């Protein structure tokens with residue numbers, strides 16, 4: 583059966599730095615991939631002094647989406663760094679609307695899967711947690727209607743061997759997940775070169791990108807997930 587995958591994240595580089603290997607494999611195996619970013623990442627690093635960083639970052643995101651093989655992108659227009667309770671309810675409703683619209687346009691039966699970020703935020707960024715909670719609400723709400731074939735929601739997480747302990751250098755960043763907490767590991771090293779290209783699409787965030795690539799080496803294409811259904 584055809585699979586629709588909604589990958590819902592807060593910032594334009596979240597899926598690239600996170601589960602891009604898995605997303606590439608999904609798209610190549612025929613999954614219709616929908617990428618959702620809640621913000622344009624307009625308060626990210628801006629080494630080139632772009633006047634409107636958000637516009638540049640969305641262009642970078644679209645390049646990365648193309649390399650990933652995404653069928654469609656959905657930008658929701660919220661402000662980077664300002665995701666919170668005040669917008670959570672609206673985001674949930676908009677996600678539900680997007681999924682319903684996409685499903686209604688299908689001319690064959692399909693199953694629907696979600697992917698988002700661990701609700702601990704991985705880096706501790708509250709935007710990440712809001713994206714995760716909104717995606718989770720939309721998933722269970724749609725599933726609860728009984729009308730849509732919702733299968734599972736996968737939360738990309740960091741394993742304990744990457745972040746052995748919590749970190750309070752800046753904001754609270756939790757330790758990585760233990761092996762018992764991780765339900766699925768996807769080894770996408772067969773598309774490692776593409777993963778590296780996808781990460782490097784985010785040229786404005788190149789300091790983080792190169793640090794991430796160098797720290798993780800080949801493991802940048804190995805993704806860890808908590809899975810719920």
Ligand SMILES: [Zn+2]
Pocket residue numbers: 592593595596707710
């Ligand atoms: Zn982020």
